[in-house]
Amino acid sequence: MLDVAATAGVSVATVSAVVNGTAPVSSELRGRIENAIAAIGYKRNAIARSLKTGATKTIGLVIADITNPFFTDVVAVIQDVLHRAGYAVMLCCTDEDPVQQEEQISLLLDRMVDGLIIAPAGDDHALERVLQRAGIPTVLIDRISHGIAADAVVLDNQRAVQDAIDYLVGLGHRRIGYISGSLDTSTGLGRLTGYRGALDNAGIPQDDALVRIGNFREKDAYNAAMQLLVMPERPSAIFSANNLMVIGVMKAIRDMGLRCPDDISVSSFDDFPWADVFQPNLTTIAQPVQAIGEHAAQLILDRLANRSDRPPRQIVLSGRLTIRSSCRPFSAADGG
Amino acid sequence: MLDVAATAGVSVATVSAVVNGTAPVSSELRGRIENAIAAIGYKRNAIARSLKTGATKTIGLVIADITNPFFTDVVAVIQDVLHRAGYAVMLCCTDEDPVQQEEQISLLLDRMVDGLIIAPAGDDHALERVLQRAGIPTVLIDRISHGIAADAVVLDNQRAVQDAIDYLVGLGHRRIGYISGSLDTSTGLGRLTGYRGALDNAGIPQDDALVRIGNFREKDAYNAAMQLLVMPERPSAIFSANNLMVIGVMKAIRDMGLRCPDDISVSSFDDFPWADVFQPNLTTIAQPVQAIGEHAAQLILDRLANRSDRPPRQIVLSGRLTIRSSCRPFSAADGG
DNA sequence: TTGTACGCGTTATCAA
DNA sequence: TTGATAACGCGTACAA
Numbered sequence: 001m002l003d004v005a006a007t008a009g010v011s012v013a014t015v016s017a018v019v020n021g022t023a024p025v026s027s028e029l030r031g032r033i034e035n036a037i038a039a040i041g042y043k044r045n046a047i048a049r050s051l052k053t054g055a056t057k058t059i060g061l062v063i064a065d066i067t068n069p070f071f072t073d074v075v076a077v078i079q080d081v082l083h084r085a086g087y088a089v090m091l092c093c094t095d096e097d098p099v100q101q102e103e104q105i106s107l108l109l110d111r112m113v114d115g116l117i118i119a120p121a122g123d124d125h126a127l128e129r130v131l132q133r134a135g136i137p138t139v140l141i142d143r144i145s146h147g148i149a150a151d152a153v154v155l156d157n158q159r160a161v162q163d164a165i166d167y168l169v170g171l172g173h174r175r176i177g178y179i180s181g182s183l184d185t186s187t188g189l190g191r192l193t194g195y196r197g198a199l200d201n202a203g204i205p206q207d208d209a210l211v212r213i214g215n216f217r218e219k220d221a222y223n224a225a226m227q228l229l230v231m232p233e234r235p236s237a238i239f240s241a242n243n244l245m246v247i248g249v250m251k252a253i254r255d256m257g258l259r260c261p262d263d264i265s266v267s268s269f270d271d272f273p274w275a276d277v278f279q280p281n282l283t284t285i286a287q288p289v290q291a292i293g294e295h296a297a298q299l300i301l302d303r304l305a306n307r308s309d310r311p312p313r314q315i316v317l318s319g320r321l322t323i324r325s326s327c328r329p330f331s332a333a334d335g336g
Numbered sequence: 337m338l339d340v341a342a343t344a345g346v347s348v349a350t351v352s353a354v355v356n357g358t359a360p361v362s363s364e365l366r367g368r369i370e371n372a373i374a375a376i377g378y379k380r381n382a383i384a385r386s387l388k389t390g391a392t393k394t395i396g397l398v399i400a401d402i403t404n405p406f407f408t409d410v411v412a413v414i415q416d417v418l419h420r421a422g423y424a425v426m427l428c429c430t431d432e433d434p435v436q437q438e439e440q441i442s443l444l445l446d447r448m449v450d451g452l453i454i455a456p457a458g459d460d461h462a463l464e465r466v467l468q469r470a471g472i473p474t475v476l477i478d479r480i481s482h483g484i485a486a487d488a489v490v491l492d493n494q495r496a497v498q499d500a501i502d503y504l505v506g507l508g509h510r511r512i513g514y515i516s517g518s519l520d521t522s523t524g525l526g527r528l529t530g531y532r533g534a535l536d537n538a539g540i541p542q543d544d545a546l547v548r549i550g551n552f553r554e555k556d557a558y559n560a561a562m563q564l565l566v567m568p569e570r571p572s573a574i575f576s577a578n579n580l581m582v583i584g585v586m587k588a589i590r591d592m593g594l595r596c597p598d599d600i601s602v603s604s605f606d607d608f609p610w611a612d613v614f615q616p617n618l619t620t621i622a623q624p625v626q627a628i629g630e631h632a633a634q635l636i637l638d639r640l641a642n643r644s645d646r647p648p649r650q651i652v653l654s655g656r657l658t659i660r661s662s663c664r665p666f667s668a669a670d671g672g
Numbered sequence: 673t674t675g676t677a678c679g680c681g682t683t684a685t686c687a688a
Numbered sequence: 689t690t691g692a693t694a695a696c697g698c699g700t701a702c703a704a
Contacts, residue, residue, distance in 0.1 A: 002697080010674075010675085011674065011675045011676075012675090012676095012697090012699095013675060013699085013700080014673085014674060014675075017674090020699080022700090023674095025674085026673065029673085029674085041469065043445070044697090045387075045448070045697050045698070046447050047383060047392065047447075047696090047697080047698090048387055048696070048698040048699090049697080049698055049699080050383045050680095051384055051387050051680050051681070051682090051696090052679080052680055052697085052698050052699050052700085053680090056383065056447075058426075065412075066402075066411055066412050067408050067412055069403070069405075072402050072408055076401075076402050076403055076429065079428075083428075088428075088443050088444075088447060089427070090425075090426050091415075091425070091426075091427045092415075093415060104419075107419070110379065110382045111383075111392075111394065112381070112383050133377070218609070250610070250614070251613050254612075254613055273554070273583060274583050277586040277587050277590055278586070278614035278615060278616070279614060279615035279616075337681060338681080346690080347690070347691045347692070348682085349683085349690070349693090350690060350691075352682070352684090353689095353690085356682095358683085358684090359689080359690090360689065361690080365689085365690085380681085380682080381680090381681050381682070383681080383682095384680070384681035384682045384683090384696090385681080385683075387681080387683095387696050388681080388682045388683045388695080389682080389683070389696090674703100674704080675702105675704075676701105676702085676703080676704090677700100677701095677703100678699105678700090678701090679698100679699095680696105680698090680699095682695100683696090684693100684694090684695085685692105685694080685695100686691100686693090686694100687690105687692085687693105688689105688691080688692095
């Protein structure tokens with residue numbers, strides 16, 4: 001910028017004024033300056049700018065797993081909206097580990113991101129403290145941590161799972177296995193509550209042996225499903241609380257020499273783009289990824305624009321049960 | 337840092353010395369300073385540091401599509417290695433669009449990333465110029481742009497596709513449809529070359545009508561496959577040049593009332609984690625995503641460490657044909 | 673309308 | 689071993 005000022009024969013203040021359009025400059029000088037900028041190939045140094053303004057125009061995005069199609073869909077939307085608004089986004093993955101989560105957030109905070117969008121891993125109080133000390137706008141997505149008063153966009157998990165289980169019950173299933181996510185998360189909890197609620201509504205007694213923890217991961221879900229499948233009286237249907245886990249469930253079913261939906265019905269949370277071309281066509285709960293991403297981005301943008309300390313907003317969206325062909329009617333006579 | 341120095345009763349230089357361990361400090365002062373740091377809750381400002389040192393400890397990662405499982409797998413590995421080395425990574429998506437690509441790179445450059453890892457979209461000369469002017473370490477992954485002399489890690493695309501087509505030919509297929517990626521990319525080109533080479537080796541005449549451009553996207557591939565399927569003498573097998581496109585191919589097959597592999601065999605580039613649990617079990621070319629990510633991260637780290645202008649290194653890895661059950665033997669008697 | 677000069681939080685150089 | 693001070697590149701009062 002010094003160079004530009006020198007070659008244009010003006011002061012740096014004037015150059016700054018035209019670069020930022022912050023003050024009126026005579027068209028003659030503006031021309032000289034613009035020429036000089038083009039000639040030198042000058043680009044404003046965002047680091048120095050950030051140091052001065054205290055804003056990096058960067059926001060941190062923390063998710064559990066970049067390999068999970070649900071998260072990537074949401075990330076794509078968020079990035080799109082934020083980029084359009086002039087923000088860069090820094091993406092970090094926690095691998096569902098609270099320790100890594102703290103490291104990643106610390107990394108982001110070090111780099112002075114202006115805001116944070118987080119899908120929390122674990123209901124850790126550490127997160128609460130870190131966020132408090134950070135003192136920057138934060139929006140929680142997918143999962144919320146109780147005790148953290150922040151903007152959030154979540155799903156009505158309970159309602160969604162209840163719909164799915166209602167559907168299975170309507171098909172005649174009474175022994176429905178449930179592969180749960182980690183109960184340290186609001187999603188894990190909410191979805192399980194939906195399962196239990198549906199059972200209660202249908203007058204089906206709860207059987208704890210039918211509920212296994214899969215921690216939202218394929219491998220754990222595989223083991224969990226295995227335990228379900230070797231039961232003397234195995235369930236006639238299995239519901240998986242997310243997309244990664246249903247892969248594990250299907251592998252377990254295959255390895256046990258069973259077939260879906262002939263021998264066992266399967267349904268899961270989260271949709272796949274290929275769900276209606278590959279067999280079995282999975283009956284799933286599709287999340288409104290587009291809306292989730294847009295709302296999350298908009299919430300953080302609002303906070304960034306209005307420093308006002310108005311109360312946190314929580315946006316609750318609905319999932320949509322998408323019925324395909326992985327679930328079969330069942331009657332007791334089918335054995336099992 | 338001023339505050340720390342004040343409360344510890346020392347100069348900022350001394351504080352800096354203990355924070356960075358850059359100069360020996362008497363244990364007494366060190367103690368005072370560490371206490372002061374703890375008391376104040378001081379955290380070093382990375383922005384100011386970057387302004388001074390000229391390094392942001394951040395590297396930019398540019399891919400086409402965060403929704404593509406191949407890219408996400410690679411990104412996960414790269415992030416892991418780079419984080420471990422103390423670098424943050426800023427992820428951007430180009431959506432296969434050279435214009436967006438230039439914008440995203442510009443965004444990254446503005447923020448003074450120390451290095452760039454790019455999966456180029458289009459063989460654009462613009463990229464060459466941008467990179468040249470950027471003057472920072474760059475490694476290309478997946479695709480290379482001719483004329484850009486940079487470190488790169490790519491696949492032997494030609495060999496891999498040739499293996500797959502050889503396999504189909506061995507099964508008796510002679511009319512093999514090919515859904516190509518954009519021919520502006522080295523991958524699109526290399527893979528098509530593999531297809532043509534395999535045909536030549538087998539003495540099968542080239543039929544341009546069997547080659548359709550799908551631009552690496554599901555929707556375009558759907559249309560391309562449709563054109564193949566309505567041909568009077570439709571192909572007995574289709575090869576798709578990537579993972580997104582094979583979904584489109586399968587949708588086209590379904591919409592035409594055809595079945596795979598009964599009516600038509602299908603194979604594709606890129607593997608899926610669920611490929612052997614959902615039907616048809618796709619025969620694919622699996623890329624060594626772990627190795628790609630590790631090499632890419634290592635190359636950029638090397639460049640960052642040694643400013644030496646040693647010649648660019650190109651690492652070429654091999655794909656692995658993974659045979660499942662989406663391809664059937666074919667004889668002319670089968671009709672078609 | 674334009675220019676001067678200071679400060680943002682660090683690090684690096686040099687002198688003490 | 690420690691401290692004073694000059695950059696790093698930019699924005700912005702304030703003065704002209």
